[in-house]
Amino acid sequence: MxxxxxxxxxxxxxxxxxxxxxxxxxxxxxxxxxxxxxxxxxxxxxxxxxxxxxxxxxxxxxxxxxxxxxxxxxxxxxxxxxxxxxxxxxxxxxxxxxxxxxxxxxxxxxxxxxxxxxxxxxxxxxxxxxxxxxxxxxxxxxxxxxxxxxxxxxxxxxxxxxxxSTTPAAAPLRLHYDSHLEGAIERVQQHLSKLHPQELSPVRSRWLAIKMLEGDDEVLRHESNHVELVEEIKGEQTALAHEHDEDTAGLLASARFAFANGLLREARQQEGDPTAGFKLTRILDDFFLNRTLGLPLLLGILWVMFETTFSLGAIPTDWIKAGVEVSTELVDKTLPEGMFHDLVVNGVMAGVGGTIVFLPNIVILFFFMAILSGTGYLARASFLMDRVMHHFGLHGTTLIPMVAGFGCNVPAVMATRVITNKRARLIAMLIAPFMNCSARLPVFILFAGAFFTDIAGTVVFAMYMLSLVAAMLSAVLLNRIIPGSGGDAFVMELPPYRLPTLHSVLHHMWDSAQGFVAKVTGVILVGSIVIWFLQEFPRDITYSQDFETVIAEQTALPDSPEKETALKTLKSAQAQEKLEKSYLGRSAIAVAPLFEPLGFSWRDSAAIMTGFVAKEVVVATYAVIYAQEKGSEELTETLKNAMPPATAIAFMIFTLLYAPCLSTIAIIGKEAQSWRWAGFSVAYSLTFAWLLALAASRIGGTFL
Amino acid sequence: MKQYGQIDKVTLADLRPDQQGEIVKIETEDGVFKRRMQSLGVVSGAAVTLDRSAPLGDPRIYSLMGYSLGLRNAEARQIHIRICIK
Missing domain, CATH: 3.40.50.300 (P-loop containing nucleotide triphosphate hydrolases)
Structure with missing residues (x-):
């Protein structure tokens, strides 16, 4: 054996x-x-x-x-x-x-x-x-x-x-076709045996003959050097088509289905009401696929999903926040003053702690994703959306990779394999990074919570909708840019509704939690340390004024409210200047002019730059930068004072759309089998993000 | 090519919810699509009914071989059927 x-x-x-x-x-x-x-x-x-x-x-x-x-x-x-x-x-x-x-x-x-x-x-x-x-x-x-x-x-x-552990039967089962087909099969089989004497068993040669008559490209290509054989097959196919007014593949398919039908008539019995089976699916579809209600329901479901992700997530988030605060305080007090203390408290604890608080939101999001894909609703959603998406040159089934993109863009790019047409698949791959992946969720929850506290859930939902719209608009554009034409036929089998098992839903959530924690303890941890060093060094800065002396002079004055204010202003000015002259500040200031039209400060530019690695780092960067300047203020408060709401919107939009993260770029390069398309994706999304953020800051500036 | 009989051509896209259809043949130049349909049970003689339409009337869900198949009208128009009143 x-x-x-x-x-x-x-x-x-x-x-x-x-x-x-x-x-x-x-x-x-x-x-x-x-x-x-x-x-x-x-x-x-x-x-x-x-x-x-x-x-x-x-x-x-x-x-x-x-x-x-x-x-x-x-x-x-x-x-x-x-x-x-x-x-x-x-x-x-x-x-x-x-x-x-x-x-x-x-x-x-x-x-x-x-x-x-x-x-x-x-x-x-x-x-x-x-x-x-x-x-x-x-x-x-x-x-x-x-x-x-x-x-x-x-x-x-x-x-x-x-x-x-047994040897297979010598003469396995054989399906019988009508006499015309059997005749053709036998003749091709004989021809094959002559071409490959001793090599082919009767079963194998019959199988090959049927495949060739069926028009199997793969097998035909294999035998393409046997011109006579190919000619004979063409002849048989023409003769059969003449006889039956149907191509050979169709004849064989009909015969196969007839065999199945005959067998099932014998072997399958319906007891009781034949409409009882999948009755629930019919009832649910009357509702979910209703011609007037269907699309509003889809939107409603998505809104509930993102609203709950935000609001329900806020409860455990508060617990984690409290835990982070307590432990930061503890570390703050235990560690002796010095550089290591600052690195741990203002770097590691701020960055990691500022990001880990979003764990509940991510787990809740993945819970909903598991429900959507596990019940069969996602297949319905792509059916409902096909017509709309068709207008944008997209295919209904593209919705599946797109929704998968809400979790992470990497599997979304891989999921485009369901798309048959090569060009359509490339377009789907290039729009996939616009999908609002869970790495970006912390940014939106932070910003929406800070600037639009009352409607934060809806703002988060709006960002998701925007990501869909951006994807669709890009599809229109890409359809014009990328040469070639033609799309897929929408052919989709709709499965009955099924209840996903508790185990699979929990596994989905557990997996996402693990993935997120791994990211926080990996790329975020390293990122926070690097960012801390970049904003801390070099240490020998020449300040515009001698802060040390001025502060010392102030401190020596008798106590008064004016003295307190003056000291505070001085210290914050010093911290500000120190940050601006650090490596992080200098490089961010170097690129800041690019983002100035959008209203972003150099801090925002720094966050954007670090987000190229992975978008969760954006939040960590803010956390580390502001850990230096803040008093006891929360990150949300500090942010709120740092920019007007219009700029916050522009920043959210820019974060939503700009360059895919490193892993996504890598997977696009691999799946498209071209690094040029991966590069194109980066350049294209940067331009698109910049233009849309500019529009948002201009329009938002007049209204807010 | 074949110009006669155009008026008589009934396709899957013409099927109404109260009717039952029987597949006659798939008429398309697209071999991949044809093969795909055949393997999904769209073969001559197969019974088919219209289950429901998407909000904008396209695509539609058909019921055949005991399962639900979603198809755009453009594709359904390539599938010729005979209509039998239920």
């Missing part, structure tokens, strides 16, 4: 292959209730009953001869890798459609196990499936599972282990 035995999980998109993969291997791959969440191969080894299994999660596809790029990974795997065992995962509630792929897998001749997943839904709908009949008709063991509830997992592993 081979070790490890490669077991491929193969099924339609959204059939639950990844949930099954997680249940089998203990992995935590992302799952959601919309098609094509998984876009690349993932493998993990497990041992069951002494057999080592290498389980591969293959991205879903509908047909092994699909030519759609989003199905290519799966198709190529089946063609090229030849796994030892195929576990064909079927959505048991949608067998009529899923068995199409099964008929193709039968023809590969590879050992198979058929899994009826999501059996709980089928049982609830009062449907009974005769698995014994299915097993004999499909020539494979049939296992019922419910991957999310981890039901049937052991039975499946048993079946896989048993199959791994």
């Amino acid at each position: 081979k070790s490890p035995v490669t077991v491929a999980l193969v099924g339609n998109p959204n059939a639950g292959s990844t949930s099954l993969f997680n249940a089998l291997t203990g992995a935590q791959s992302a799952v959601a209730n919309y098609p094509r969440v998984t876009t690349s191969l993932t493998a993990r080894e497990v041992t069951h009953r002494g057999v080592t299994l290498r389980i591969v999660d293959v991205p879903g596809f509908f047909s092994t001869s699909s030519q759609s790029p989003e199905e290519k990974v799966g198709c190529d795997y089946i063609h090229g890798e030849e796994p030892d065992i195929i576990v064909n995962v079927l959505d048991a509630g949608h067998l009529d459609r899923s068995l199409f792929l099964t008929t193709q897998l039968i023809e590969t001749g590879l050992p198979r196990i058929t899994v009826l997943n999501m059996m709980d839904e089928v049982r609830r709908a009062g449907i009974r499936i005769d698995t014994a009949l299915l097993a004999s008709a499909l020539g494979s063991p049939v296992v019922e599972t419910c991957a999310l509830k981890k039901e049937g997992i052991d039975a499946l592993l048993d079946a896989v282990a048993a199959m791994a």
Whole structure:
């Protein structure tokens, strides 16, 4: 026996292959209730009953001869890798459609196990499936599972282990087509055997013949040097088309569906009310996809999501804030005065503490994202928005990567793989960084809370809407700039509504929390230290006046309120000058003229510069800079006094739109397979952000 | 090319909620799209009904093979059907 035995999980998109993969291997791959969440191969080894299994999660596809790029990974795997065992995962509630792929897998001749997943839904709908009949008709063991509830997992592993230790049947099942098709298949098969004598088993040559007649580009390209064979196939196809008024692929597809239909008529029984199944989905869709209510509801849901993210998050945020304050005070008192003290208190504690307070907001946001994608509502949202997005040259399914972008732009760029058309995908990739990722959320919560306290949640919501609008407008522009034309057809299977498991929602939240804490203790911590040093050095500054002497003179005067004020002014002027002449101040002042039209001070420029690394650093930078100048004032108060509201809006807009962070730039370069597009993305977003922020500061300046 | 019979051509985009349709054929130059439709169950003889339309009438959700398929009208117009009253 081979070790490890490669077991491929193969099924339609959204059939639950990844949930099954997680249940089998203990992995935590992302799952959601919309098609094509998984876009690349993932493998993990497990041992069951002494057999080592290498389980591969293959991205879903509908047909092994699909030519759609989003199905290519799966198709190529089946063609090229030849796994030892195929576990064909079927959505048991949608067998009529899923068995199409099964008929193709039968023809590969590879050992198979058929899994009826999501059996709980089928049982609830009062449907009974005769698995014994299915097993004999499909020539494979049939296992019922419910991957999310981890039901049937052991039975499946048993079946896989048993199959791994037996030799496959010599003559596997074979699907029969009508006489015209069978004739054509046989002739092509004979031709193939002549070209590759001794090399091809009968199963293999039949499979190749069918694939070629079906018009599988991949297989045809492989045989393209055999001109005669290609000619013969063309001839057979023409003859068949003449006979049936339908292309060969269509004939084969009809025959496959007819086989599935016939089998299900025997093996599936409806008990009770046939409309009972997925009744809830119909009722919910009457509501959520209502022609008048649908779009307002979508907006309402998003508003509630961001409002709650802000307002509910504020409660635990206060606790964390209190904790940060107490510990800062403690450290402040314990550490002896000196540079190390300042570094820890004004650098590390200010930067890290100023950012960690946003943890609750981020976890709440990810809770909502898990609900949106797990229930199946996200697929509906893309259906509702398709027409609107079409006007902007975008595709409804682009909404999925865009909403994913609310979490983080990196997976958003990767999620554009669901888009078939290459040019459409590039456009989606370039607009993805405009999506308001959770790294920017702290900036908005801080600013909205400081400047627009009463309507802060709505302001945060508005920033998200603006990010969508910016993305759409950019799409229009990019559609004109980028050569080529054509978009995708909107083809989307709408899954029934499903309740995401508590475990998957909690996992989503836990994951986001961990990610955020890792960022705070990583890039933010390092960033805060670097920023502190940059604003602290050089130390030998030549001040415009001799502060030390003047302060000493003032202190020597008898106590009076005037003396206090004068001292305070002097000290703050000194701190101000020291900061301006530090490395941070000097470099920020150097670029400040660029941002002057937007009304930004050099401090804002400094925050923007550091935000190139990761946008959370923007808040940390403010926290560190103001830690030097502030008395006991809170960051929000200090900010409020530092700029007018119009400038605050301009700053939020600029932060929202300017240059993607380093990780996003890297992923764009990788996915677009061109660093030029990554560079373009940076230049384009900077220009766009600058122009929009300018407009906002000008318009805002007249109103606020 | 084929000019006759234009008036008689009924497509999926013409299907009304109270009707049931039967797929006749997919007429398109786009082979990838055709293949994709075929693998989703849009094959001659398959029964199809209109479930609902998006707020602006496009795209629409059709029900076939026991599942819901969202399609734009532009694509639906490439799928010829026969209408049978429910």
